[in-house]
Amino acid sequence: MRKSVYWVKSFGLVALLLASMLISACQPRAAIPATGAEVTFTATDYAFEAPDQLDAGIVTVTLQNNGQEVHHLQFMKLNQDVTFEQFTSALQESEAAALPLVEFTGGAGAIPPGQSEQVMVELEPGNYVIACFITDADGVPHLAHGMIAPLTVVESSNQAVEAPAPDQTVTLKDFEFELPQSIQSGRQIWEVVNNGPQPHEFTIVRLAEGKTMDDVAAFMQSPDGPPPFVEAGGMQALSVGKRGWAILDLQPGNYVAVCFVPDPDTGKAHVELGMVMPFTVP
């Protein structure tokens, strides 16, 4: 769910928001609690090396990007009686036809080659799909190149993992982000909650040193040289009422939160409907 062309169209709003950015004060950092279930998903160009079965509950997921391209990891729970094959054939028709067949349960946001990111997702028993929606240089989503796989989540008799105590909370809704009033640098647990009604994601990019949203808009209009931003992870799409936790280690700098989930009525990405918000990590 990353279609860079939308950056250009949303530029006016971004400039406005950038002008209203606030710098907030520091607070002490909390420790990251130990958790039970931990599993690594490795992304390459273009496949996931991943388990095909997980225990239900709160699962700590590491996305390791061993590819040469940016990748993310989206978990989707298939609706009752929908098969993996039905979902993939609907996807071949269009994203709009396929997305109503699933519930979004989060995942690791986009990260650059060579990097890793940890998130915690809450998975009920059922049949799932993992996928990468990021597009290649020709606009073809990575899932069409093979970055899509079925995953079964089974009832577990293990001790349930408790929800972590978050350091920061982000609320998603149509069509805006409610970011924490005080953002701190360093390793933090960001709880992401979707109040909907549509599915939303919390994708983060960091502006390169000395770059502004002007540079981002210019790059998107005619890509030339290195991009003026770098992907910084986040939480993949969540359906309404769902939550997830991104364990982020943001260094001081200028960032932008953005949602590329498509609006079913207009076909526009949420970023075009205003779901983009710059923020500063002091």
Ligand SMILES: [Cu+2]
């Ligand atoms: Cu959204």
